[in-house]
Amino acid sequence: MPANLPPQYFIAERKYRAAKSPQEKIAALEEMLMIMPKHKGTDKLRAALRRKLSQLKNTLEAARKKGKRGLSYYIEKEGAGQVAIVGLPNVGKSALLAKVTKAEPEVADYPFTTRVPMPGMMHYEDVQIQLVDLPALSEEYIEPWVGDILKRADLLLIMLDLSEDPLSHWEKILNLLGKFKIAIAGLDKEVPYGWMVKKTVVVANKLDVEDGEEILEIFQGLWKPKLPFVAISVKKAINLHLLAQRLYEALEVIRIYAKAPGKKPDLERPFIVKKGKTVLDFAEKVHKDIAAKLKFARIWNEKLKGLRVERDYILQDKDIVELRT
Ligand SMILES: Nc1nc2c(ncn2[C@@H]2O[C@H](COP(=O)(O)OP(=O)(O)O)[C@@H](O)[C@H]2O)c(=O)[nH]1
Ligand SMILES: [Mg+2]
Structure with missing residues (x-):
């Protein structure tokens, strides 16, 4: 054993042996190295401690990277669009998902029941809209992956609560979204450089509560x-269809029914395309080869009965389209 080690060294060493986490071990080792006098007699020990320290740091870094990956949630988009549900705790986000989709999130009257993102499909006429329930935004801590999901979503559903102060909820939510550098489209506010602007539908839930209607009026x-x-009530199922309609409209997509020449159109499963897309865009969605050979199309809808249109015809919601190659 090298000589001349001060008593503090042995205290640090005891801490090192008692340490349970790699972080504690690292702290103790660093203390030991600091305390240890520098002379020939301590060279070997110093080198050994350094090696141990760097090993520990490497394992910790590897675990951190792995943990980071493990904690990112990616929800595959489905249906007419992905809508992320945003709100403070207890406003009814999970209750909405449970009510209008087949998903079974936990609904409880205590905050922070929702820990992981949960998707579910909400029907709107003959399409489905994907809702994603998320942990509440809060002043204390928001897990970083929540921001990733919000940024990737096609639309935000901001949920306010008519049993509380919806205006203060609104302001808090804007603030909390700002932490992720997310701004709401259409607010006439200057958007800081590098921020992402998201389209939003605002929902005031719990219209059924006593004074709910009054609070709504004041808020508006x-x-x-x-x-x-x-304004909705998840509990009493008020305006839920209207909500689906608002979401669908805000997603700015249209339904297109494909029809093969001489056959009936497939009215069961519409294609979803962005508003403003052309017959050619649609053909590309159906098949690359069809798009390459596309000559013209025929359109059926309430007004048109098989009208021949060119490739640059702009499609409308519910058009039946026959692609001709
Ligand atoms: N009165 C009333 N209560 C609701 C309504 N929607 C949800 N709740 C209640 O609000 C509480 C919080 O709901 P939850 O969905 O867990 O909130 P989350 O934290 O936003 O996910 C639960 O006790 C729900 O039963 C509603 O439309 N009206
Ligand atoms: Mg919840």
């Missing part, structure tokens, strides 16, 4: 933004 008098808005 004070809240200025011109954003799609709907």
Whole structure:
């Protein structure tokens, strides 16, 4: 054993042996190295401690990277679009998902029941809209992957609560979204450089509570933004169809029914395309080869009965399209 080690060294060493986590071990080792006098007699020990320290740091870094990956949730988009549900704790986010989809999130009257993102499909006429239930935004801590999901979603559903102060919820949510550098489209506010702007439907839930209607009226008098808005009650199933319609409209997609020449159109499973897309865009979605050979198309809808159109014809919601090659 090298000589001349001060008593503090042995205290640090005891800490090292008692340490349970790699972080504690690292801290103790660093202390030992600091305390240890530098002379020939301590060279070997110093080198051994350094090796141990760097090993520990490597394992910790590897675990951190792995953990990071493990904690990122990616929800595959399905249906007409992906809608992320945003709100403070206890406003009814999970209750909505449970009510309008087949998903079974935990619904409880205590906050932070929702820990992982949970998707579910909500019907709207003959399409489905994907809702993603998320942990509540809060002042304390928001897991970073929540921001990733919000940024990737096609639309945000901001849920306010008519049993509380919806205006203060709204302001808090704007603030909390700001932590992820997310701004709401259509607010006439300057968007800081590098921020992402998201389209949003605002929902005031719990219309059924006592004074719910009154709070709604007061809120609507004070809240200025011109954003799609709907007051609902998940509990009493009020305006849930209207909500689906608002979401569908805000997603800015249309349904296209494909029809093969001489056959009936497939009215069961519409294709979903972005508003403003052309016959050619649609053909590309159906098949690359069809798009390459496309000559013209025929369109059926309420007004048109098999009208021949060119490749640059702009499609409308519910058009039946026959692609001709
Ligand atoms: N009165 C009323 N209560 C609701 C409504 N929707 C949800 N709740 C209740 O609000 C509480 C929180 O719901 P939850 O969905 O877990 O909230 P989350 O934290 O936003 O996911 C639960 O006790 C629900 O039963 C509603 O439309 N009306
Ligand atoms: Mg929840």
